[in-house]
Amino acid sequence: MSSAATRRQFLEQALATATLLLSGCSDGGADGSEAGPPDALGCPDALAGWQRRENLLFLDEGNLPLEQPYGQGWDKRLLTDLSKLDPDHLLTDNDRFYVRTSYPDRLDPNAPWKISLGGLVRLPQEVTLEELLPQARPLGTHLMECSGNGAGGHFGLLSAATWTGAPVLEVLRRVERLASATRVLISGFDDHSQASMTSVPGASWIFTLDQLAERGAFLATEMNGARLPPDHGYPVRLLVPGWYGCTCIKWVNEIKLVDDSELATAQMKEFAARTHQDGVPELARDYKPALIDQDAMPVRVEQWTLGDRTRYRVAGILWGGERPTDKLVIRFNPQEDYVPVVVCPKQTTNQSWTFWSHVWTPASAGIYRIQLQVDDSTVPKKRLDAGYYIRSVQVAAV
Numbered sequence: 055m056s057s058a059a060t061r062r063q064f065l066e067q068a069l070a071t072a073t074l075l076l077s078g079c080s081d082g083g084a085d086g087s088e089a090g091p092p093d094a095l096g097c098p099d100a101l102a103g104w105q106r107r108e109n110l111l112f113l114d115e116g117n118l119p120l121e122q123p124y125g126q127g128w129d130k131r132l133l134t135d136l137s138k139l140d141p142d143h144l145l146t147d148n149d150r151f152y153v154r155t156s157y158p159d160r161l162d163p164n165a166p167w168k169i170s171l172g173g174l175v176r177l178p179q180e181v182t183l184e185e186l187l188p189q190a191r192p193l194g195t196h197l198m199e200c201s202g203n204g205a206g207g208h209f210g211l212l213s214a215a216t217w218t219g220a221p222v223l224e225v226l227r228r229v230e231r232l233a234s235a236t237r238v239l240i241s242g243f244d245d246h247s248q249a250s251m252t253s254v255p256g257a258s259w260i261f262t263l264d265q266l267a268e269r270g271a272f273l274a275t276e277m278n279g280a281r282l283p284p285d286h287g288y289p290v291r292l293l294v295p296g297w298y299g300c301t302c303i304k305w306v307n308e309i310k311l312v313d314d315s316e317l318a319t320a321q322m323k324e325f326a327a328r329t330h331q332d333g334v335p336e337l338a339r340d341y342k343p344a345l346i347d348q349d350a351m352p353v354r355v356e357q358w359t360l361g362d363r364t365r366y367r368v369a370g371i372l373w374g375g376e377r378p379t380d381k382l383v384i385r386f387n388p389q390e391d392y393v394p395v396v397v398c399p400k401q402t403t404n405q406s407w408t409f410w411s412h413v414w415t416p417a418s419a420g421i422y423r424i425q426l427q428v429d430d431s432t433v434p435k436k437r438l439d440a441g442y443y444i445r446s447v448q449v450a451a452v
């Protein structure tokens with residue numbers, strides 16, 4: 055039997071045993087045997103009665119500030135503090151939502167906003183903000199992640215909010231498309247007086263009409279029930295559910311119908327590697343969808359004590375991907391086996407992140423590299439396979 059098959063069998067057995075023992079969702083008792091009483095969400099609370107201590111720090115993630123803006127223009131950033139997430143606190147407030155690029159200083163916030171609709175259309179049009187607003191409606195909770203999210207920024211270029219907006223395809227009904235129009239170029243204002251250390255000017259991405267339809271891409275006008283904050287694209291930004299943030303153009307001012315010969319934009323080329331393209335294609339049609347694959351990572355490691363006993367609880371999130379999964383597994387160092395993480399409450403949507411936790415009893419003090427996987431070879435998960443979201447902690451007491 056192949057080692058993959060053995061491992062799968064082991065996991066299935068372990069999962070079945072856990073389910074039998076604990077009848078329902080649980081990641082086991084504090085010492086791996088008792089389930090504990092259910093918490094407010096109906097999930098067994100294995101650490102009921104234990105005392106929560108400090109969280110462990112993640113190692114080697116630099117010291118950039120969390121939830122405090124730094125940098126200017128294209129280089130402005132604000133990192134969301136993911137360690138604050140909880141099952142009943144899964145939305146990111148607008149002032150804590152990650153920022154990548156500030157409100158351009160060359161934009162006049164008082165100038166009337168309009169979006170030009172042109173290119174391969176019978177008669178070009180302009181849509182004013184006033185005309186667009188009545189088409190906007192609540193469109194649910196969606197997560198955004200910068201494709202450049204990484205350990206150097208505590209993985210904080212990742213946030214979730216509820217959004218209000220108008221589907222792009224509905225807005226496009228204002229113009230009659232020519233038969234040759236197959237793709238849509240969406241651009242936003244992108245001019246700052248201060249040059250960037252790293253970014254190329256120009257913010258636009260090209261989508262097929264089908265991609266915009268499948269993803270339900272929309273022009274957002276509100277997040278979390280308030281008008282868009284300036285840094286998040288006020289008055290109008292694009293949101294492409296399930297695609298990386300670099301496709302979610304802010305300060306949208308142009309929508310242009312193009313055909314299959316259209317060249318890739320500077321933005322597409324700049325983000326080709328980070329959106330996992332093969333090289334840097336010249337033509338827009340050679341770009342793969344900038345989809346966020348199934349991902350998972352810890353967001354904090356809590357220490358708990360009861361008398362002289364110590365336990366740890368790893369809390370984390372599961373996001374990206376195209377369909378809910380119940381095959382999340384965790385390991386605490388490359389030499390160890392993966393063990394199942396039972397997600398409770400279950401994952402019901404891929405639009406936003408899902409919270410999970412796992413009680414952990416390390417065998418000894420030391421440094422542990424915490425890695426999540428999804429034990430399902432039919433699920434695309436490039437970054438998980440590459441170990442992109444591994445986070446390390448140092449355990450002093452066991």
Ligand SMILES: Nc1nc2c(c(=O)[nH]1)N[C@H]1C(S)=C(S)[C@@H](COP(=O)(O)O)O[C@H]1N2
Binds near residue numbers: 198305
């Ligand atoms: N006009 C414009 N739109 C933009 C960008 C930009 O620099 N200019 N950055 C993109 C990138 S890389 C990301 S990750 C998201 C960030 O959106 P947020 O700052 O609202 O989180 O906006 C995208 N849209």
Ligand SMILES: [Mo]
Binds near residue numbers: 200202299
């Ligand atoms: Mo980004």
